[in-house]
Amino acid sequence: MTDEEYGSVCTILGREPRPPELAMYSVMWSEHCSYKSSRHHLRRLPTEAPWVVVGPGENAGVVDLGDGWLAALRIESHNHPSFVEPYQGAATGVGGIIRDVFTMGARPVALWDQIRFGSLDDPLARYLFAGVVGGIGGYGNAVGVPTVGGEVDFDATYAGNPLVNVMCLGLLRRDQLLLGTAGEPGSVAVLLGNATGRDGIGGASVLASASFAETSGSKRPAVQVGDPFEEKKLIEACLELFSRGWVTGVQDLGAAGLSCATAEPAGRAGTGIDVDLDRVHVREPGLTAPELLMSESQERMMAFVPPGRVEEVLAAAARWEIEASVVGTVTAGETLRVFHQGELVAEVPAASLTEDAPVYQRPLGEPWWLEDLWSNTISFVQPPEMGSVLLGMLDDPSLADPSWVYRQYDHMLFLNTVVGPGGDASLIRIRGTEKGLAVSTDGNGRICHLDPRRGAARLVYEAALNVALSGATPLAVVDNLNFGNPEKSEIMWQFSETIDGIAEACLGLEIPVVGGNVSFYNETDGRDIYPTPVIGLLGLVEPVPPTVPRLHRGRAGMELWLLGEPRAINLAGSAFEKITFGHVGGRPSAPDAAAGRAAVALAADLARSQLVPVLHDVSEGGLAVAIAEICIASGVGATVDYADWRHLFSEDPHRFVAVVAPADGDRLQAAAARHEVVATRLGVLEADRLHFRGPTTTASVALASAARAWRGALPSRMGERVP
Amino acid sequence: MRVAVPVFPGTNCEHDTVHALRGVGAEAELVWHRETDLSGCEGVVLPGGFAHGDYLRPGAIARFSPVMAEVKRLAAEGKPVLGICNGFQILCEAGLLPGVLLQNRDLRFICRPVRLVVVSTSSMITRALQPGTVLTLPLNSYEGNYTAEVEEFARMEAAGQVVLRYCDERGRPTRASNPNGSQGNAAAVANSSGNVAGVMPHPERASERVLGSADGRRLLESFVASRARV
Amino acid sequence: MKVTVHVTRRSDIADPQGGAVAAALRDLGFAEVAAVRVNRRIDLEVHGTDPEVLEQRVTEMCERLLANPVMEDYQVVVTG
C-alpha cells in the first residue's frame, strides 16, 4: 500500500488504522481485488443487452436463455500461483472459478482452460505445462465439472510468466438466481466449508498485484492446496440450501478471504456487519486477527441466512458432511465490525473497502517500438519450400493436436457434451430442452502485441464465428485481460487499446461483456508478456441441429470451399512467419464489422442447414492448416489450387472453410450470396496426400506424415515425464 | 427392477447413471452412503466419481460407508451388483471382487473412447451379449490398471470372470489397444457367481448416439434383464 | 504421541510411478539409479501414552484402512 493510500485510510477512519484494519484495506485495495488501474477503462465496455440478467460486478455474469433458463459465465486467471506451484496453482484456479459460478445459484456444468507457456524445448516449460494440466484435470475431474475445451499456446513471451486462465459455465433456473448481498439487518453470516488456516495469506495482494521477481522466495505466501473433495460437497450442500430458499445471499471466499466475503456483501446491501473471528472454524490454533481476515484457504463460502433458518442450514451442512459456523450478523448502519478474543479489533465503513478503493488513471503511451514493429515485414524473394513449411507448422505445439491435454480431462460428465474438445467450439446441450450452448475461447498474444486494438477485436470476431460454426447465435462475452506491469505507460496503452478493441467488436456484433478478470504484473525481470486478452464467448443454438458439422465428417469426393475474402495476404503476426522464420512483425489487418457479422450469420445458417458436413474457421496457421486439420480428422487427402502461396497462410479474419457434396455446391453458393459473402471453390477431398497446387509452387505431403507430425507434436515433447 | 445408486461424498456420476438406467427401463434411485436399508432394492450400481476424494486409495474409505453392508448383503443374496469406474475400485477394496486397480501405466488420467471385446458371458452385464462382440465405451480414470495375483488371474480367466477386454478394431486384445496397462487387457471382471461385476469404462456415457455411442446400453440392459436369471 | 506408518507396495506388484521416477532420474544424468519404488509414509498424531497400546491400535488402523493387503505391506514405528 502506498503512503497516499494509507493517508486515504486515515481520512476514512479519522484515525490511524489498527493492524487488522490495515490488513483488510491492503488486500481489498490491492490491484487484484480493487481493479484500481483498470476500472476506469473497463467502463468503456458495452455491458447491456435485453438478455443480460447480471452484468459485470457480481461473481459471474448471467444471461437469459429463454424458457426460464439462465447461464452464468465467468473467467479468471491464476497465473502467478501456477508459476510458483503449477499443479496446485492451476487446481485452486479451477476451484475458485467454480465457486464464482455456483455463488450465483447455478450448477457449474463445464470448464474451459486457456494455458500459455514458454517453448517446450525448455524443461521448465515442460514441467509447468505438465503440472498445470495435471492440476486442472486433478481438480476438475474430481470435483465433477467436465473440462470441455480450451486453448494451449507456447511462446517465449510466457517463459518467465505462464498464463493459466479458466472459465466456468453454470446453468440455473431463473428463480434460483442469488446475488452476493448480505440482505436485511439481522441476517446471519454462516461460513461453510474448509477450516481456515494460514494458506495464501496476502496472496491476492502479494502474488497477483506485484511483479514476479519482487515476490520471489520467502516473501511468497504459503502455497494453497486445493481439495476438490471438499468443493464437491460444498457445491452440493450450497445448491441444496439455495433450492430450499434458506439463503438470501452468498459470497465465495477467494482473494482477500473473509475480508472480502463480509465487506462486499455488506457494501452491496448498504448494511453493516459484525464478525466474530472466534467463531471461525480453523485448521490450526493461534491465528491472529489479520491472518483470519486475509487467509485464502480454499473451498469456503459465506451464506447469508435469515435468523429463522440457521438451524436448518447447519443441519443440512452436517448432512453433507461439511463444517459450518455462524460467524456474523448483518447490522443496520454501514459499519463492518470485527471482534477477536472478545475485543473489537476493527471498525470500518463496510463499503469503503470496495467503493472507496483508489482509482488510478495511469499514464498511457503508445509504445516507442510500435512503428518499427509495423515496418518490420519480411519480403519474400522466392516462395518457401511449401511441404516442409506445412509439416513444420503441423508439428508446432501451438498448432498441433491438443488431445494430449484434453484426454487428461473428463470432458464427458453429465452426458451433455455434444461437441467436446478438438473442434472450433464446444457444444453443451441442456437436457430436457432443445437448447444448446456453444462456447469458444480465443487468445492470440502475437497479434495483440502487434496491434492490441485490432488483435483484441479480431479475437471477439473469431470466437463469435467459432460458436456460429455450431449453429449458435452469439450472446455474451467474458474477457480475461493478461497484461504486464500497469505502471509502465506502454502497458497501460496496450490495455486501453485492448478495451477499445473488445468494445468495438462487441458493438459490431451487438453482444455485451458480462464479466471478466484483469491480471496485471505479468512480467519477470522487467520483461512484460505480450498483451494477452482471452475472450470467452457464449452462444445459444435452438434447436440443436440433428448433426452438428464436425471436422471428421469429410469424405473423398467432397468439395472444399472458402467462405470469405479469398485473396487475403496479410501475414503479420501469422503462425507461418513465427514458426517458419521466427518472425513477429508487420501490422495485422483490421477486422471489419460488416464482414464479421456476415460470416457469423452465414456460418450459423449453414450449420443449422444440415447441408455441410464440415465447417472449420481459418485462424492460426491460415487455410493450409485449416484444410490439413479437416483432412487429418477425416482421414482423406485433398487437392487444392491457389493463385498466390500467401493465401494459404494468411490469417485474415472472418473466413471459414466448408466441405460439401459436389451436388450441394450451388446451394452453398446461394446461401453465401444471401449473406453477401464470397464463396470460392478451393478443391476436393481425395486420395491420401495434401496436395496444394499454385502457379509457381506446389506442396505435396503424405496425409500420414502430416497426421504423424500433428498428432505427435505434444506427446513427443512430453514423453519425458518431469513429476 | 429397482436399482439403488449409492452416492458417497465425492461421487459424481450418480445422475448420469440414474439417467442411463432409467433409459433401459430400471427404476433407479439415489441413496446416500449413510443409508442402512436397501431392502426394497433388487440390484445396485455403484457409480463413478471420486468417493471420499479417492484419498489414500480409491475406494479405501468408501468401503466403510454404512451402505456397503447392505451392498454386501445383496451381493451375497445373488442380486446383481455393478461397480462402474470408481464403483469398481470400491468393490475391489471391499473384497467383493478380486484384485486392485493401480495407476495407469503412463501415469496420466485417460478420458477417451476405447474398444472392448466381450470374452465371457458369465456375468450379469454380458449375459445378454455374444462373445466376440466389440463395444465402444468412454474410459475416464487415473487408477484403471487392473491387477491381480498371477495365479488368481489365471483362475479368473479360466472361470470366465474376466468378462471384457480392451481390444483393437478387430476385437483382438493387443498390447497397443491396452490403454492403461491392465493385466490381460481386463476392462471388466466378475465374481465367481457372476452377479457382482466391475467395469472400468463408463456404460452410462455410451447410452445415446448423439454422445458418440450407445453400446453401453447393451451392458445396462443385460444388467437389468439379469434379475430374472439369478 | 507420534507414530509413523510406512506403507510399501509389495515387490511383486508393479509400481509405474517408481519406474517413471527412475527413468526421469537417469534422464537427468543420475545413471547410477538402479531402481525406485514410490511408497507412502503416513504420520499420525495420536492421543495416548502407552507405546505398546499405541502400536497395537495403529496396527489395527493399518489392517482396516491404511494398507491394502492385496498390494501393500506396512510397518508401524512409534517415534515418541
Added chain:
Amino acid sequence: MKVTVHVTRRSDIADPQGGAVAAALRDLGFAEVAAVRVNRRIDLEVHGTDPEVLEQRVTEMCERLLANPVMEDYQVVVTG
C-alpha cells in the same frame, strides 16, 4: 546400495488427504487420532559404494526432482 528419501509436506501447507484419512479413522472408532499427514517415501537402489557420495548425489536428486521445494521438505537416509 539402498537409500530412502522421506518427502514430507511442510507443516504450514494444507494436506486435505491427511485430513480425510484422520476423519475416516475417527469414523471407524479410532477416536484417539488427532492428526494425520500423508507423505511420500521413495526407496532407491543406487549403484555405488561410498555412502557419503551417495548421500550427496541423492540429495541432488531431491533438489532436482524428488521433492518440490515450494511445499515439501526431504530427508535422505542411506540404509545400506
